[in-house]
Amino acid sequence: MNLNRRHLAAAVALTLAAATPLAGFAADIKPRLIRFGYGLNEQSNQGRAVKVFADAVEKASGGKMKVRAIGAAALGPDTQMQQALIGGAQEMMVGSTATLVGITKEMALWDTPFLVNNGKEADALLDGPVGQKVMAKLPEKGLVGLAYWENGFRNLTNSKHPVNKLEDLNGIKLRVMQNNVFLDSFKTLGANAVPLPFSELFSALETGTVDGQENPFNTILSSKFYEVQKYLSVTNHVYSPWIVLVSKKWWDTLSKDEQKILMDAAAASRDYERKDTRDEAGKALAELKAKGMQINELSPAETARMRDKLTRINAGVAANVGMDLWNETQAELARIRTSK
Incomplete structure (x- = not known):
């Protein structure tokens, strides 16, 4: 026995x-699956950059981490995905910083008109101490920011005349986003600002319900606004960033090595995406010109006049995000502009 x-x-x-x-x-051998949601389609600059991110993660992890890219807003708009991340129901996303303002008020800093003059200034500000300080406000809200991507500079189109100077905006019925900073800014500049959903914009331009609108070159081209708009004024009045976000609930379950893999991949995809977006914007502008749009560029002197006119708007943004952050931003921009 x-x-x-x-x-x-x-x-x-x-x-x-x-x-x-x-x-x-x-x-x-069972990989850690990461659902990464985004709003545009797979062939967009967003879609291409998400693929760069996914490939980098898979390679660095030896296949132990796998990103499932889900585009075309299949997981919902930015605001819905943000809540899914906060609740831990989704791992990652990329979306507009503007839609985060209700969660983290400091994100309103990036809505400031004429905050930066060019992409180099934007990169230095976003990747430097100010951008990182704003990003550091996210974890207490249930989100972790990994990198800022680029949506691009917004520019004006209309069917009346070129906007070469501040006075040219007087009386133009201009569709703007349903956002108080944008509405107040263009009213202050003399335009008749009309809030309208993007989905209604083309028909409103076609029927003359509004005279003009403002968006990055890529959007102006892909939305075929050149069919109903004659004049394109390069104003670069607002720089719009995107931000790569992670659910903090999920992030906290990762090892330090896994977190580093995601951070490194986010940095690589950021560099790729910015170059890709800028290349695409340059091609879009050339194509808009080839399609018959009359293009003019706002002079530095007129940009300064518009910026001065918006002092009250900027004061409102400053009060919203906090004077310490605002003053630090202005000091950092002065440093960026004087450094070689």
Whole structure:
């Protein structure tokens, strides 16, 4: 009896010893799945950059982390995805900083008209101490920011005349986003600002319900606004960033090595996406010109006049985000502009 028990125990031990490596191996090869949501389609600058991110994560993790890219707003608009991340129902997303203002008020800093003059200034500000300080406000709200991507500079189109100077905006019925900063800014500049959903914009331009609108070159081209708009004024009045976000609930379950893989991939995709977006914007502008749009560029002197006119708007943004952050931003921009 004792002998049989010993044989049985030995057999069980052998079975467990044989099974354990197999079970461990099965656990090792099951990748950690990351659902990454975004609003545009797979062929967009967003879609291309998400693929760069996904490939970098898979390669650096040796296949142990796998990103499932889900575009075309299939997981909902930015605001819905943000809540899914906060609740831990979704791992990652990329979206507009403007839609985060209700969650983290400091994100309103990026809505400031004429805050930066060019992409180099935007990169330095976003990737520097100010951008990181704003991003550092996210974890307390259940989100983690990894990198800022680029949506682009917004520019004016209309069907009346070129906007070469501040006075040219007087009386133009201009569709703007349903956002108080945008509404107040263009009213202050003399336009008749009309809030309208983007989905209604083309028909409103076509029927003359509004005279003009403002968006990045890529959007003006893809939305075929050149069919109903004659004049394109390069104003670069607002720089719009996107931000790569992670659910903090999920982030906290990752090892330091896994977190580093995601941070490194986010930085690589950021650099790729900014170059891709700028290249695409340059091509879009050339194509808009080829399609017959009359293009003019706002002079630095007129940009300064518009910026001065918006002092009250900027004061409102400053009060909203906090004077310390505002003053730090202005000091950092002065440093960026004087450094070689």
